[in-house]
Amino acid sequence: MKKILVVDDDADILDMMQLILKGEGYEVQTSLNGACFQQMYSELPDLIILDILLSGADGREICQQVKSREETRHIPVILFSAHFSARDITATIGADAFLPKPFHLVELINLVKRYL
Amino acid sequence: MPDLHHRNYRYPWYLIKILTFFAIYFSTAKLGLSLGAVNRFATRVWVPSGLAMAAILLFGYRLWPGILMGAFLVNLLNGAPLLVAVGIGIGNTLEALSGAYILKRYEFSHALDHLRDVLLLVLLAMPLSAFISATIGVSSLFLGKVIAFSSSYSTWGAWWIGDMISILILTPFLLTWSKWPHGKVPVKIFAEIGLLTLFVLVIGLIVFLGLFRTDHRVYPVTYLVFPPLIWASLRFGPRGALSAIFALSILAVVGTIKGLSPFTSGRLSDNLVLLQSFMGILAVTSMILAAVMAERREFEQRKDEFISMAGHELKTPLTSLQGYIELLHMKFAQQGNQETLSYLAKMATQINKLSKLITDLLDLSKMQAGKLAFAEEAVDVDALIREIVENLQYTTSQHQISIEGMAQREIVGDQERLGQVLINLITNAIKYSPHAKRIIVHLAHTHDTLTISVQDFGIGIPKAYQEKIFERYFRVYSGKDRTYPGLGIGLYIAYQIIERHSGKMWVESCEGQGSTFSFSLPFVGKA
Numbered sequence: 034m035k036k037i038l039v040v041d042d043d044a045d046i047l048d049m050m051q052l053i054l055k056g057e058g059y060e061v062q063t064s065l066n067g068a069c070f071q072q073m074y075s076e077l078p079d080l081i082i083l084d085i086l087l088s089g090a091d092g093r094e095i096c097q098q099v100k101s102r103e104e105t106r107h108i109p110v111i112l113f114s115a116h117f118s119a120r121d122i123t124a125t126i127g128a129d130a131f132l133p134k135p136f137h138l139v140e141l142i143n144l145v146k147r148y149l
Numbered sequence: 150m151p152d153l154h155h156r157n158y159r160y161p162w163y164l165i166k167i168l169t170f171f172a173i174y175f176s177t178a179k180l181g182l183s184l185g186a187v188n189r190f191a192t193r194v195w196v197p198s199g200l201a202m203a204a205i206l207l208f209g210y211r212l213w214p215g216i217l218m219g220a221f222l223v224n225l226l227n228g229a230p231l232l233v234a235v236g237i238g239i240g241n242t243l244e245a246l247s248g249a250y251i252l253k254r255y256e257f258s259h260a261l262d263h264l265r266d267v268l269l270l271v272l273l274a275m276p277l278s279a280f281i282s283a284t285i286g287v288s289s290l291f292l293g294k295v296i297a298f299s300s301s302y303s304t305w306g307a308w309w310i311g312d313m314i315s316i317l318i319l320t321p322f323l324l325t326w327s328k329w330p331h332g333k334v335p336v337k338i339f340a341e342i343g344l345l346t347l348f349v350l351v352i353g354l355i356v357f358l359g360l361f362r363t364d365h366r367v368y369p370v371t372y373l374v375f376p377p378l379i380w381a382s383l384r385f386g387p388r389g390a391l392s393a394i395f396a397l398s399i400l401a402v403v404g405t406i407k408g409l410s411p412f413t414s415g416r417l418s419d420n421l422v423l424l425q426s427f428m429g430i431l432a433v434t435s436m437i438l439a440a441v442m443a444e445r446r447e448f449e450q451r452k453d454e455f456i457s458m459a460g461h462e463l464k465t466p467l468t469s470l471q472g473y474i475e476l477l478h479m480k481f482a483q484q485g486n487q488e489t490l491s492y493l494a495k496m497a498t499q500i501n502k503l504s505k506l507i508t509d510l511l512d513l514s515k516m517q518a519g520k521l522a523f524a525e526e527a528v529d530v531d532a533l534i535r536e537i538v539e540n541l542q543y544t545t546s547q548h549q550i551s552i553e554g555m556a557q558r559e560i561v562g563d564q565e566r567l568g569q570v571l572i573n574l575i576t577n578a579i580k581y582s583p584h585a586k587r588i589i590v591h592l593a594h595t596h597d598t599l600t601i602s603v604q605d606f607g608i609g610i611p612k613a614y615q616e617k618i619f620e621r622y623f624r625v626y627s628g629k630d631r632t633y634p635g636l637g638i639g640l641y642i643a644y645q646i647i648e649r650h651s652g653k654m655w656v657e658s659c660e661g662q663g664s665t666f667s668f669s670l671p672f673v674g675k676a
Contacts (some may be wrong), residue, residue: 043465049472056479086461115464116457117511120565121522135468135504138475 035149036060038078040095041113042086050082050141057142059149078108080148083128085114093126100127109148167215170204174219181311182227184406184421194402194421195311198282199319201245202274206252206259206320207327216242229295236289240282248278248316259324261387262443267436270321279312307422314425318432322395325388341384345393349377353397356411357404369411374431382439386446390439394432401428449517456514463507471500498544513621513638516645523649524563530556530599533564534590537571545579547586554592556599561673562650570643574603574666577639582607582663594672602667610658618656619644643668 047063085092113132177196221238354360381393404410585606658664
């Protein structure tokens, strides 16, 4: 089963993402602040969905960390944000795709399928 | 902990500071005394007052010995008896300290970017502190029998005005430049600064030094200084305004001394008073203009930040709402519960509307802040239009949306934004043709331009409104039976997007028969 890590500082959105993605047959791990990024080395996810403006950690930094390490570089990162302007930094921080909030389930699922 | 700071104050450094300041104070005072004084002591051009107040504001009250020494020595060397020189020195020191105290007490901002800062300086700190210096100075001269009582009044007046002008022009000039502007200056702005500088200098030379003058007559063309000052104030804020005023003041003083400026009818000292009053009014006017502009800019920026933040905060709960509604939709669809599904569909439509409104508001605020970024990618227009028309067809059961013509070629632009324009036009067409059955999207192209039109057969737009329809916040109020909901920003955003793609957008409409909104885009490069 493919594993997806979702990072967002809104618990309701995390619950929702879990429901949607589990319904599609993925194993989902969620984090409110990206803290589990440190733990994920034992078991790397196959995809990361990341909010950019987190309270505490900065989504941009997490993304850059993922993309700068040899062992995690291959993991696709989807940024999602309520700031449409975040689309413009997608490429600069090495993320693979951008999904503006709010989104339709189909959009999310299609995007995830493209990378898994 | 200020006490600790005091004790740790390194004295050699402190001494160097005071001596440096003393040297500057002394030399500028010497210069002032050489440029015409009333009764030898009340100068017309008194740079030190403005300099001293700025120094106290920037480096603290502890610089006062520099002022005292400078003022004392320069007056002693100018022939004042010892006690009189001490008196004048005390007056000048108190002037800088009291002015700085008033400004600090009322939290004066060195940037002078608020009207209250300008008024605080002009109405309170400047006249009061100069009053102290003039009164103590002239009293010292009178008590030391240097001047007679009869001439105290004119001496006092000259002293007061000279000091005020110095504080009015020089203090804010130095304060606004005390922080070097940070960030890179774009080439365009750099060029504008160069052009403005040239303009200020040429106007200054024409008005005050008689550049291009062919005969010996002096023309009263002082009003010419307004255009460059207004330019500087509007475009470059308080710093720009004060720099222009400062440059013009130097030219004006030089011109008046040389007898070339329009202020040359009487004795030099009288001429300088007239000139200073003129420069004073100019300075106050430009500073107020610049401050009001700066306030306005700050307000606009705050508004944009607020809208951007509010938009983000509104979108987060919407994301959850939309997600859960769609999850419910999936669940009830599996159970075949049609009634609940129809309710959920209505909720989803409303959420979509809300989401679009928020996005429009955010786009608008970004557009105004000049922060809306555009991608440059190859756009397959035919595919884009097909996809949008298919999606929007689901939202209306009454209208048949058809596509006529083909683009056949790709254009370069921002696919998402161009899609937004099309969605806006087609949704408007649906909204404003409540009784019609058709909407047609036309595509036509020449060798270098692609034109896309969206035609409806609805209510149309009265002739008088057609030109205004692309303006921000503009909405057509039919007044009679109904108005249509909306913020009046959709078309404005669409228009701006097309303009940013080097395209054009226009409308043809006949009231009661329908409207056709069109836009044309250039095919760039690729043939």
